[in-house]
Amino acid sequence: MTIDIDVLIVGGGLVGGSLALALQDQPLRIGLVEALAAPERAASASGDRALALSRGTVQQLKALALWPDVAANSMAIRHIHVSDQGHFGKTRLKADDPGVEALGHVVVARVLEKALDQRLAESPIQRFCPARVMSLNAGPDRIAVTVRAGNEDVVVSARLVVAADGGTSTVRSLLGIEQDIHDYEQTAIVTDVHTGEDTRHTAFERFTPSGPLALLPIEPHRCSVVWTLGRDDAEKILAEGEQELMARLREAFGFWLGDLTLANPPVGFPLRLIQAESMVHQRVVLIGNAMHQIHPVAGQGFNLGLRDAAVLADRLLTQHRLGNDLGDPDFLSQYARAREQDLKTVIRFTDGLVKVFSNTFPPLVALRNLALVALDRLPPAKRLLTRRAMGYGIHLS
Ligand SMILES: Cc1cc2nc3c(=O)[nH]c(=O)nc-3n(C[C@H](O)[C@H](O)[C@H](O)COP(=O)(O)OP(=O)(O)OC[C@H]3O[C@@H](n4cnc5c(N)ncnc54)[C@H](O)[C@@H]3O)c2cc1C
Structure with missing residues (x-):
């Protein structure tokens, strides 16, 4: 036939x-x-x-009449908090600055x-x-x-x-x-955590010595975690079990959202x-x-x-x-x-983000910190970064 x-x-x-x-x-x-x-x-x-959906993606989903079903179960991101573990540099991007309702949205696939x-x-x-x-x-x-x-x-x-x-x-x-094929020789550990405090529509991007860590809110007290680590390090953490993972995660993220508890078994995605x-x-x-x-x-x-x-x-x-x-x-x-x-x-x-933010070379770490502090004080640069985050999706790392 x-x-x-x-x-x-x-x-x-x-x-x-x-x-x-x-x-x-x-x-x-x-x-x-x-x-x-x-x-x-x-x-x-x-x-x-x-x-993480960019504003352009949300527009497309609206045009396909998919947005009403998705919106009810998505989280609008109104703030992005960027920091470097163990360093002073941090910056905050706000939806209020460009005067938009959200910098982007997060939805579970x-x-x-x-x-x-x-x-x-x-x-x-x-x-x-x-x-x-x-x-x-x-x-x-x-x-x-x-x-x-x-x-x-x-x-x-x-x-x-x-x-x-x-x-x-x-x-x-x-x-x-x-x-x-370019193998980054990194693995993203992906899981969900419950948070002690309300995420208040904030996405967190944190650069840690072992790799960048993103916490994206999917509910008021629940975040999706994407933690990029060297492959050996990630395999070791995954093999050690959930308690060790949570101890490492609390150490890397700190207590910005109160205590974190595991909500979903972690899965490793090799990055290429x-x-x-x-x-x-x-x-x-x-x-x-x-x-x-x-x-x-x-x-x-x-x-x-x-x-x-x-x-x-x-x-x-x-x-x-x-x-x-x-x-x-x-x-x-x-x-x-x-x-x-x-x-x-x-x-x-x-590729640039992966290289800059997975790097532990001290002068680069110092520069990254200065950039974060400067960004927080330089409205034009901050506006540029905010536009980039909105256009491309809200992950910065
Ligand atoms: C951990 C992680 C986090 C991510 N975070 C983000 C994010 O924040 N924002 C973002 O924009 N993207 C993100 N992505 C990327 C995003 O998930 C993918 O880019 C997206 O799923 C690609 O969609 P796709 O339809 O091309 O492929 P897929 O989602 O892989 O769909 C392929 C489809 O084809 C079907 N299929 C496969 N083989 C056959 C066959 N032989 N015949 C018929 N059907 C077949 C499969 O069943 C599947 O339904 C992330 C990915 C990962 C792994």
């Missing part, structure tokens, strides 16, 4: 699902292949990660995934779930994709395939697209910068983590992936309105060129 559609999106995660929603009301026929059934995804531990799944289930999008792509075969006018659901294979014929199947993208592997060597291939585009996986400590991955989806949706709709081929090689190259600068800027920004 062959099914004819216009665009087949592989991967119904945060980025692929958002793209599908952005295209759903248009006269395009959209298919979506997702490997995990909804209950399986809901049970996955990775759904516990907290996402599972909340957003659930809202997306509900909207997708109500949409006219043809869903293949649970299902996987087995092969792709591009021709001059269309691309044929074999999709396996259970024991059954169907062939989907599309004008364009969008690979949004995450960091271990099957589409990318099937096409033999290589990846550039991974980029596919090509963003487009014959009748295929790579977006989100299938294209780029960046250091989560800067809280940029989803914000960046959602911008991929928004730009692609916009261009696909124009291309369709003009009656042009959605898989045209020039059209795809133009899309890739349009996304290059954003990707480069985010990677440079993230």
Whole structure:
């Protein structure tokens, strides 16, 4: 059996699902292949990660009508407190300064995934779930994709395939697209803690000798912790057990929020910068983590992936309105060129932060402290940093 559609999106995660929603009301026929059934995804531990959403992302989620479901379970960030453990330097960014309601929002990934799944289930999008792509075969006018659901294979014929199947993208592997991999040799320990005191809409960024530590409020008395450590150090802490982790965490963070108690088992994420060597291939585009996986400590991955989806949706709709081929090689190259600068800027920004803030070289630590003190006293520099934090997401480290 062959099914004819216009665009087949592989991967119904945060980025692929958002793209599908952005295209759903248009006269395009959209298919979506997702490997995990909804209950399986809901049970996955990775759904516990907290996402810092930039103001641009919130606008996109509003445009997709996802925001009302997400907003009720998200936390507006009105203050960011940046400090360096054992040093005097600190600065505070406030939403009041640029006169906005929030510098950004934090939401647990599972909340957003659930809202997306509900909207997708109500949409006219043809869903293949649970299902996987087995092969792709591009021709001059269309691309044929074999999709396996259970024991059954169907062939989907599309004008364009969008690979949004995450960091271990099957589409990318099937096409033999290589990846550039830079291993930071660091691991992010991610967990949740209950806090003795109300977080009062404050995100904390603290630079510790062992690595940057972020506490992002997800409820008045609950924070998501993202603590970046050298790989050996992180593995040692994880192996020592929860009591030792909490002792180390209390020592590194201090008592800004009263006593901290563990709310969720910690999970370690090895940190790498991974980029596919090509963003487009014959009748295929790579977006989100299938294209780029960046250091989560800067809280940029989803914000960046959602911008991929928004730009692609916009261009696909124009291309369709003009009656042009959605898989045209020039059209795809133009899309890739349009996304290059954003990707480069985010990677440079993230990479720079990782280097500066994971560094224990004394002159750099001193400089970092002076910068924090100066920032607190220099309104123009502070305004610049506040704008950056709002634009890119509220993690600064
Ligand atoms: C600890 C941590 C903290 C983070 N914090 C932030 C943050 O604060 N802000 C931020 O913006 N980003 C953050 N990120 C990054 C963010 O989580 C990712 O960038 C985002 O999830 C990428 O979305 P995606 O849809 O591209 O990929 P994924 O979320 O990985 O989704 C891929 C989807 O494809 C499906 N799939 C996989 N293989 C197949 C296949 N063969 N066939 C069909 N379907 C398939 C999967 O089941 C999944 O549903 C963080 C990441 C981590 C690890």
